[in-house]
Every structure is written in structure tokens, then in C-alpha cells.
Amino acid sequence: MIRILIGVFIILHGLVHLLYFGLSRKLFELDTPLVGWPERSWLFSSFLGESATRSFASALYMLATALFVISGAGILLRTNWWTPVLVSATIFASAITIFFWDGKLLRLPDKGFIGILINIVILVGLFLIERYSIAF
Numbered sequence: 001m002i003r004i005l006i007g008v009f010i011i012l013h014g015l016v017h018l019l020y021f022g023l024s025r026k027l028f029e030l031d032t033p034l035v036g037w038p039e040r041s042w043l044f045s046s047f048l049g050e051s052a053t054r055s056f057a058s059a060l061y062m063l064a065t066a067l068f069v070i071s072g073a074g075i076l077l078r079t080n081w082w083t084p085v086l087v088s089a090t091i092f093a094s095a096i097t098i099f100f101w102d103g104k105l106l107r108l109p110d111k112g113f114i115g116i117l118i119n120i121v122i123l124v125g126l127f128l129i130e131r132y133s134i135a136f
Contacts, residue, residue, distance in 0.1 A: 002136045007075035010086065013118060014068020017061045017093065020112065024057040024100075030110075042103035057100045064093040083126060090119035 022028050044053045067089035074082030097112035128134065 003075060003078070006136065007072045009072075010075060010122075011069050011072035013115070013122075014065050014072060014089070016115065017065040017068065020100075021058050021061040021065065024054045024061060026054070040102045041100045043099045053100075057096070060092075060096045060100075064089060064096060067092060083130075086122065087126060090122050094119045 023030070040050070041048075041053050041057070044056060048056060067085060071082045071086035071089055074085060094116045097116055101111055129136075
């Protein structure tokens with residue numbers, strides 16, 4: 001039962017990245033817009049420009065979604081490869097959240113920083129599972 005809950009949680013966590021994909025593609029807007037995000041990345045905007053930054057962000061957020069969904073499916077299917085995929089997904093998603101951050105400290109939870117905290121919890125959980133040989 002716990003395996004199913006964890007696998008579904010990982011898949012749902014991955015699907016949240018579709019929100020950022022949709023925002024970067026301008027498929028919709030939030031009731032309270034995130035002014036400057038994801039158009040103005042502190043890292044990419046100065047040399048890519050707004051349009052290319054948004055396109056790059058949307059591609060990377062789709063990849064993050066796929067990595068989480070694949071690792072969640074691997075958990076549900078009891079595969080032996082889900083752990084490295086999940087580690088990759090958490091590190092990758094955290095990195096792109098930081099890379100596409102607009103550099104402003106306002107509304108950080110809306111800009112994916114809660115997701116970074118969730119990714120840290122996932123990594124700590126994976127470490128504990130490995131360290132103590134926890135089977136679920």
C-alpha cells in the first residue's frame with residue numbers, strides 16, 4: 001500500500017511541473033500573475049531573450065515531468081531502476097527551478113521553491129531507504 005501511495009505522489013509531483021510548462025508557453029495565466037516569471041531568468045534571459053527563455057523553460061519542465069512520471073511508474077511496477085531516475089528528476093527539477101527563477105525574493109512558493117523543498121524531502125527519504133535497507 002505504501003508503495004502505491006509513494007508512486008502516485010511522485011507522479012502527481014511530476015505533473016505539477018506541467019503548470020510551469022503551461023506558464024512558460026503562455027497557455028494560461030494565473031489569477032495573480034507572476035510578473036517576470038518565467039520570462040526573466042536570472043541566468044538565461046540576458047543572452048537568450050524572453051521568447052527563447054520561455055521555450056527553453058517549457059522544454060525542460062516537460063522533461064522534468066517525464067522523469068517524475070517515469071520514476072513513479074517504476075515504483076508502482078516494482079522495477080529496479082526507479083531510484084536513479086528519481087534522484088535525477090529531483091536534482092534536475094530543482095536546478096531548473098533555480099535557473100529559471102527571476103532573481104526576486106517575492107512569491108517564492110509560486111515560483112517552485114516549495115517543489116525544491118519537496119525534492120529535498122524525497123532525496124532524504126531515498127537516502128534513508130538506502131541507508132537502512134527499508135523495503136516498501
